[in-house]
Amino acid sequence: MLSVCCSMMAAGEYIPDEPLFQETFDAMTNGGFSLSPVALAEKLIDLLTGELHELTYYLVIFFCLGALTSVVNLLGQDFKSRITEISFFACYTIAASTAVKCFSVCLDYATTVMGDMTDFITKLSPVLATLLITSGSTVSAGAFHPVLSAAVYAVSIICHKCIIPLASYSTVLSIANNISDQVQISGTCRLISSVSKWILALSFTLFTGICGIYGFTAPALDVVSAKTVKFAVGSLVPVVGNFLSDTLETVISGGRMMKNTVGSAGLVVLCTICAVPVIKIGVMALVVRISSAVIEPITDKRISGLLSDISNSITILFGMVATTAVLFIICISIILAATGGG
Numbered sequence: 001m002l003s004v005c006c007s008m009m010a011a012g013e014y015i016p017d018e019p020l021f022q023e024t025f026d027a028m029t030n031g032g033f034s035l036s037p038v039a040l041a042e043k044l045i046d047l048l049t050g051e052l053h054e055l056t057y058y059l060v061i062f063f064c065l066g067a068l069t070s071v072v073n074l075l076g077q078d079f080k081s082r083i084t085e086i087s088f089f090a091c092y093t094i095a096a097s098t099a100v101k102c103f104s105v106c107l108d109y110a111t112t113v114m115g116d117m118t119d120f121i122t123k124l125s126p127v128l129a130t131l132l133i134t135s136g137s138t139v140s141a142g143a144f145h146p147v148l149s150a151a152v153y154a155v156s157i158i159c160h161k162c163i164i165p166l167a168s169y170s171t172v173l174s175i176a177n178n179i180s181d182q183v184q185i186s187g188t189c190r191l192i193s194s195v196s197k198w199i200l201a202l203s204f205t206l207f208t209g210i211c212g213i214y215g216f217t218a219p220a221l222d223v224v225s226a227k228t229v230k231f232a233v234g235s236l237v238p239v240v241g242n243f244l245s246d247t248l249e250t251v252i253s254g255g256r257m258m259k260n261t262v263g264s265a266g267l268v269v270l271c272t273i274c275a276v277p278v279i280k281i282g283v284m285a286l287v288v289r290i291s292s293a294v295i296e297p298i299t300d301k302r303i304s305g306l307l308s309d310i311s312n313s314i315t316i317l318f319g320m321v322a323t324t325a326v327l328f329i330i331c332i333s334i335i336l337a338a339t340g341g342g
Contacts, residue, residue, distance in 0.1 A: 018123065052283060056287075061098055065295075066299035072088050073300060088300065092178075099306060102310065106318075107168070109280050109281050110277070110320060114160070117328060120269065125149055127262060152328075154203070166195060166316070167314075180302075204323050204327050208327065270325065274324075284314055285311050292311060295307075
């Protein structure tokens with residue numbers, strides 16, 4: 001009994017190279033963990049205002065380019081020369097390169113946080129499966145572990161092979177679509193955006209649905225198997241059968257408590273991993289969108305249209321990261337909720 005409890009108390013050490021998880025797990029087991037809504041709100045506001053202040057120079061650059069383009073267009077009405085068109089394309093090139101830089105920064109955030117989340121879930125999944133077995137949920141461990149592993153693998157493939165390339169193609173096509181009035185491929189850009197959203201929605205619905213189905217069936221079988229084992233130990237083992245049966249129930253209860261603690265710590269760490277990148281990407285999309293709206297009355301529609309399309313591409317990345325994080329959180333929550341009783 002003592003060795004089992006000691007091994008469970010070291011559950012936080014089973015995930016290597018994750019000091020944040022270890023600290024969160026230790027804080028939860030020692031009773032020193034707390035989530036203050038006021039403190040969280042203050043940190044969120046500070047992060048948002050800090051990001052907005054840091055990205056203000058992008059807004060200034062886009063506004064200056066819009067004002068400069070407006071001046072170029074006014075001069076073009078008087079002089080009507082190729083110099084005016086060349087000046088516009090110079091401004092457009094600067095605006096496009098700046099917007100692409102914004103997209104590249106968000107792409108780096110997205111790929112990094114996707115790798116961090118999938119790596120963490122890959123490490124957490126076997127530990128959670130082991131604790132499910134320790135807590136008597138053997139059927140759930142055999143059902144949920146493959147589902148969670150498949151979700152991690154499939155979502156990683158979908159994001160890296162589908163969503164990220166689609167967002168990149170949308171950015172390139174947006175530049176080509178707005179460079180001239182003769183080029184019209186806005187329908188293709190909208191199609192790419194729609195396909196990306198449908199892929200994310202389908203992935204989210206599929207994996208949460210599968211987890212939900214297992215959540216209804218596997219725990220019922222766990223209850224039956226646990227009661228069968230307890231009855232067999234109490235009836236078939238002579239002399240100390242009842243004592244072993246009660247001890248087994250205590251071990252299972254302790255395992256269930258540690259499983260919930262590990263799962264809760266995993267949820268906290270997962271939220272911590274994705275929170276900052278999601279906010280950074282969202283604020284960047286907001287800044288580019290605001291820039292498009294602010295300069296629209298004073299600049300050429302091609303530049304405002306470019307910024308609007310680039311903002312849509314960044315929003316695709318935002319949706320990808322946010323959807324993946326919510327998917328993992330819901331999967332782990334369903335596992336904890338489905339195997340919490342019994």
